[in-house]
Amino acid sequence: MAEAQVSSTSKNIIVSGGAQGIGRALGRYFLEAGHRVFILDIQENELEYAATKHLEKYYKDGKVGYAVCNLRDVNDIRSKVEQAAKFFDGKIDVLVNNGGIASPKWKDDKTMESKETYDQWVAYMETNLTAPFAMSQACIPYMKHREADSDNSEGAHKDFAGPCIIHIGSFRAHQSDPNQEGYAASKSGQLGLMQAMSISLGPLGIRTNLVAPGRIKVAHESKEGDEGGATWEGQNSEKDIDDHPTNRAGRPKDIADACLYLINAGFVNGVDITVDGGALRKKAG
Numbered sequence: 548m549a550e551a552q553v554s555s556t557s558k559n560i561i562v563s564g565g566a567q568g569i570g571r572a573l574g575r576y577f578l579e580a581g582h583r584v585f586i587l588d589i590q591e592n593e594l595e596y597a598a599t600k601h602l603e604k605y606y607k608d609g610k611v612g613y614a615v616c617n618l619r620d621v622n623d624i625r626s627k628v629e630q631a632a633k634f635f636d637g638k639i640d641v642l643v644n645n646g647g648i649a650s651p652k653w654k655d656d657k658t659m660e661s662k663e664t665y666d667q668w669v670a671y672m673e674t675n676l677t678a679p680f681a682m683s684q685a686c687i688p689y690m691k692h693r694e695a696d697s698d699n700s701e702g703a704h705k706d707f708a709g710p711c712i713i714h715i716g717s718f719r720a721h722q723s724d725p726n727q728e729g730y731a732a733s734k735s736g737q738l739g740l741m742q743a744m745s746i747s748l749g750p751l752g753i754r755t756n757l758v759a760p761g762r763i764k765v766a767h768e769s770k771e772g773d774e775g776g777a778t779w780e781g782q783n784s785e786k787d788i789d790d791h792p793t794n795r796a797g798r799p800k801d802i803a804d805a806c807l808y809l810i811n812a813g814f815v816n817g818v819d820i821t822v823d824g825g826a827l828r829k830k831a832g
């Protein structure tokens with residue numbers, strides 16, 4: 548790997564769950580925007596493919612790092628964030644807590660009356676809510692304001708917007724389908740976490756916001772999708788056109804655009820940006 552040429556506007560960004568789906572696209576769009584990216588994911592093969600093949604040209608330039616990490620293991624999180632910080636020479640600018648698990652309903656058509664759903668509930672909470680807390684906690688020492696930042700000439704975070712944390716939530720925090728308590732509650736919990744962090748981390752110079760995707764088609768953002776020639780267009784159905792006032796389902800780029808906005812939005816803190824093509828509004832009406 549070559550030594551990365553880093554411009555003064557380039558930021559060091561960690562993306563969790565970045566081997567496929569929205570996370571893979573986030574990494575790519577961040578790299579296209581001139582940033583450096585460190586990707587964490589539990590799927591070893593998919594992760595290696597994403598970092599070294601899908602993002603090959605950036606990887607060869609030393610702009611992509613990656614590590615296998617189980618977001619349900621706090622010790623793993625701590626050691627992999629340390630590895631990412633080393634890759635970034637001790638300075639993390641942005642953390643995107645994207646990794647998560649989702650399902651339209653409890654397995655085997657159970658309802659919450661069934662005690663069998665308890666383990667799934669715990670998995671949702673640990674992956675979608677506890678992990679963003681633990682990831683953020685591990686990153687803070689490498690993100691927070693330093694004396695050198697006050698200096699106008701040099702300093703790790705001398706840019707206007709400063710460091711930030713973005714949680715990838717879900718529109719399901721606001722509108723659940725039946726039998727989706729685990730997912731909906733974990734995503735609503737992220738809203739509370741984001742709001743609390745936006746207040747507590749202010750003195751450290753770290754902004755915290757949340758991007759809540761609606762229905763985003765992601766099957767093309769994977770090794771299998773690449774090999775099978777999958778496209779975003781091929782995943783849009785008549786129902787997607789009917790369900791969205793924007794006449795389409797979401798693209799991973801829609802989420803990347805919102806994140807890139809937040810990364811540069813120095814006066815935006817504690818905000819939930821719902822990116823759902825107006826689907827929630829349509830249902831309400």
Ligand SMILES: NC(=O)c1ccc[n+]([C@@H]2O[C@H](COP(=O)([O-])OP(=O)(O)OC[C@H]3O[C@@H](n4cnc5c(N)ncnc54)[C@H](O)[C@@H]3O)[C@@H](O)[C@H]2O)c1
Pocket residue numbers: 563564565566567568569570587588589590616617618619644645646647648649674715716717718759760761762763764765
């Ligand atoms: N796609 C959508 O329509 C949609 C809608 C609302 C919210 N979201 C949210 O966006 C985020 C990304 O979703 P996606 O659709 O790309 O899903 P995805 O399943 O394609 O990607 C999620 C990634 O997280 C990783 N992951 C899961 N558990 C992990 C663990 N324990 N440790 C490490 N990595 C783990 C997976 O390996 C995968 O690469 C999630 O937080 C999801 O809840 C997605």
